[in-house]
Amino acid sequence: MINKLILIFIATLIILTSCKSTKKADYANLDHAKTLAQKYIITDGHVDLPYRLKILNFRFQKEFLGIPISSEEGEFDFNRAKEGGLDAPFMSIYVPARLQNEFGASKLLADSLIDMVQGICHSHPQNFKIAKSPSDLKENFKKGIISLPLGMENGSPIEDDIKNVAYFKNRGISYITLTHSLNNRICDSSYDTVRIHNGLSKFGEQVVKEMNKVGIMVDISHVSDSTFYDVLKIVNKPVIASHSSCRHFTPGFERNMSDEMLQALGKNEGVIMINFGSSFIDMKVQAARDSLGKAYRKELKEKGLKHGEGEAKIILDSYFKNNPVMWSDVKVVADHIEHVKNIVGIDYVGFGSDFDGVGDSLPKGLKDVSDYPNLIYELLKRGFSESDIEKVCSSNLLRVWEKNLK
Ligand SMILES: [Zn+2]
Structure with a gap:
């Protein structure tokens, strides 16, 4: 009798295990990833479309170069976003650090980029609409409209007037990245070689508090470590890193977040949105790009050539062609997401x-906005549940955004 019971037990175990493995094989496939990409809202913390269009406009001396419905250029347009399931890319209102010393220039550029995104939405109301809150975004999602929330990359347009925080809130800005590649009036930058404030300045403290008050999310991508910790001391809302990755994979690269910072971010209930750029995610690629960049610049100098012109382009192409290590892989982006999950939680x-x-x-498998399903597929393969996927796709960010509006 006991032997019979043992046999039944073993048989049941075999059936259960085989069911489970079949289920797992079905679970982690690209079609399933594509279905989830369409089912869940996908937000992206940072897409640089406005500045790319601005440069094209400037280069071709045109007021406005095309509406991004369908295009061979760049990495974002309506059709590709739909294909990849992207519903709400934050449009970066990017202000280069070099404008910081020209009085009025930063604010002028920020306003003109906001105007441009409004122009895109007015021209194509069926396709795009600015979202100023998670509820706007959900409303647009139901109608099949892609939301274009606005995030300002660099606090320099605030100039020295705290009232400009509320001004940009009224213009639809939902987050502000405190600085970019150099220190500014607000704080120190991770890329700057000198530190003038040793974190947040006095004015920066006022700016952060005002952002919390008016309901603009504080974005700590690009800031120095001491700025990050200064921010966390004074905020009363969760913060975001709109486009940063994990320093664990790129030791010494301050632009990314250390494990200690991830833990502090978790305590603040904030969110890090992983940057896909190969040199942000992969030390090998970063080192290869740095050394090839030096060799390329040296060769141009020796031959008296200018970057972007005729022969220089051929040289650059050959560097890329002969060095496959120039690109990372979608799997490595998944490694970063999994790392955050392991260190601080999903x-x-x-x-x-x-x-x-x-x-x-951009890494292999993540070349434009149609490729989010490839990343979701990588996460499914690692055993991420559907609810985990939904959190990564949007609900973590929406939670933070919602709290900033209260
Ligand atoms: Zn950036």
Whole structure:
């Protein structure tokens, strides 16, 4: 009798295990990933479309170069976003650090980029609409409209007037990245070689508090470590990193977040949205790009050539062709997401591609906005549940955004 019971037990175990493995095989496939990409809202913390269009406009001396419904250029347009399931890319209102010393220039550029995104939405109301809150975004999602929330990359347009925080809130700005590649009036930058404030300045403290008050999310991508910790001391809302990755994979690269910072971010209930750029995610690629960049610049100098022109382009293409290590892989982006999950939990991570902002450095499998399903597929393969996927796609960010509006 006991032997019979043991046999039945073993048989049941075999059936259960085989069911489970079949289920797992079905669960992690690209079609399933595509279905989830369409089912869940996908937000992306950082897409640099406005500045890319601005440069094209400037280069071709045109007021406005095309509406991004369908295009061969760049990494974002309506049709490709629909294909990839992208519903709400934050449009980066990017202000380069070099404008910081020209009085009025930063604010002028920020306003003109906001005007441009409004122009896109007015021209194509069936396709795009600015979202100023998670509820706007959900409303647009139901109608099949892609939301274009606005995030300002660099606090320099605030100039020295705290009232400009509310001004940009009224213009539809939902987050402000405190600085970009150099220190500004607000704080120190991770890329700057000198530190003038040792974190947040006195004015920066006022700016952060005002952002909390008016309901603009504080974005700590690009800031120095001391700025990050200064911010966390004074905020009363969760913060975001709109497009940063994990320093664990790129030791010494301050632009990314250390494990200690991830833990502090978790305590604040904030969210890090992972940057897809190969040099943000992969040390090998970063090192290869740095050394080839040096060799390329040296060769141009020796031959008296200018970057972007005729022969220089051929040289650059050959560098890329002969060095496959120039690109990372979608699997490595999944490694970063999994790392955040392991260090601090699934509730604190999202997507922050930097599409249209990192040029030719995008990893294999994540070349434009149609490719989110490839990343979801990688997460499914690692055993992420559907609810985990939904959190990464949007609900973590929406939770933070909602709290900033209260
Ligand atoms: Zn950036």
